[in-house]
Amino acid sequence: MRAAVMTAYNTPLVVHEVPAPTTGPGEVLVRVMASGVNPLDTKIRRGEAAHAKMAPPAILGIEMAGVVEAVGGQVDRFQVGDEVFGMTGGVGGVQGSLAELAAVDARLVAHKPAALSMAQSAAIPLGFITSWEGLVDRAGVHAGHQVLIHGGAGGVGYLAVQLAVARGAQVFATGSPRSQDVIRHIGATAVDYTASTVDEYVNQHTGGDGFDVVVDNVGGATLDASFTAVKRYTGHVVSALGWGSHSLAPLSFRGATYSGVFTLMPLLTGHGREHHGQIVAEAAVLAESGRLVPRMHSTTFTLDDVETAYATVESGSATGRVVVLPNG
Known part of the structure; x- marks a missing residue:
């Protein structure tokens, strides 16, 4: 699969082919349709976020939305074809969402709200x-x-x-x-x-x-x-x-x-991941009722211009949440 890889701190992300992940017990394999870019992502890339515990080489991207392609053992809440979203990686040594595919802990995701696009859904979890x-x-x-x-x-x-x-x-x-x-x-x-x-x-x-x-x-x-x-x-x-x-x-x-509030703790420690899945499920309920809509940047990006996406966030020029479409 294609992915944007942090090969060293404070250097541009490199887009190239890497081995596709496989699902383990309790995981779902997701084709990533949208990856949110946060200020924290840019700090990790610059080597200024030691608390995130992400060392190169690494695939960044903390939040995502996508489609389930495979379901691992011990997972009964999701099936192939489900649209999901959540805060799933990019810290603690866990693969992030700046890739075409990601194997994610099923406890961290919920069904994507139908009322929102993939890009909008990826802009919500963190x-x-x-x-x-x-x-x-x-x-x-x-x-x-x-x-x-x-x-x-x-x-x-x-x-x-x-x-x-x-x-x-x-x-x-x-x-x-x-x-x-x-x-x-x-x-x-x-x-x-x-x-x-x-x-x-x-x-x-x-x-x-x-x-x-x-x-x-x-x-x-x-x-x-x-x-x-x-x-x-x-x-x-x-x-x-x-x-x-x-x-x-x-x-x-x-x-x-x-x-x-230390939002990264369940990703870093493994404790409390079910609660994060429950919280994004609550977000989906509010979104479906029209009471939760993210503020989006006017331009979306692909893996090929991921550096422009990061620069937009770092410069403070974004007019809303910045999203990368790995499969766009």
């Missing part, structure tokens, strides 16, 4: 799983909550807003001036972080009480700001980028709580 683990598993978001999501027009934030809205929360999302309409379009109150301070938008939207749940998808100073924007006593901050050194004093003085 961001939605991250959002679900933060909003649902950690913070228990529900109707009546006021939720603040930082980076509401970003790859994760855009899905997080839709998830929180679907669960009945009143949602606010920060973004740049040019992203305000995008945020409003998916049902959130847009907050221009360049035009108001944390204290100003907390006062404006919560009467100074703070938000019940604050989701940080940016890290750094934005996580620090989250600690001062959360509600006293019952508020909860969640972050997928809490990797720096931060003072917990602002959070402690509000009597609030914090949770970190």
Whole structure:
């Protein structure tokens, strides 16, 4: 099969023929129709993501959508011809989705939503799983909550807003001036972080009480700001980028709580993979009802121009999620 291979860190991916994988027990062989490209993928390629544990030579690509071509032993949820999607590899030494075929752990995938294309489906798993683990598993978001999501027009934030809205929360999302309409379009109150301070938008939207749940998808100073924007006593901050050194004093003085989200853990450890499959199944339900649609970049790419896809993500010029079509 053809695949894009990372032969060394910080060098272009090389597209060539490699042996096709075979299915083992508990696996399905998937013809990859679409592979999502995330900022994390580009960091792995540059050798800046040691936590992902992916060393060259390797096939990258964390999320995918495709068609089942073979079913291994001990798999009863899928059959040949099923369309599936999920967050299936590209870290922890597991083959990723920048290839024509991938043997994936069947626990990690769910049936693809018919309402979405292959490209759209491949743009969902990582961001939605991250959002679900933060909003649902950690913070228990529900109707009546006021939720603040930082980076509401970003790859994760855009899905997080839709998830929180679907669960009945009143949602606010920060973004740049040019992203305000995008945020409003998916049902959130847009907050221009360049035009108001944390204290100003907390006062404006919560009467100074703070938000019940604050989701940080940016890290750094934005996580620090989250600690001062959360509600006293019952508020909860969640972050997928809490990797720096931060003072917990602002959070402690509000009597609030914090949770970190590390979405890669089931792929790295093998534990909790069933839950990831369950989460993407929940994404499919929301997508089928029209309540979950990813924001897509205007151009799709193939294996032959995978470097352009990576450069688009790295440059920050993407207008939505970037997807590669390995069989395109």
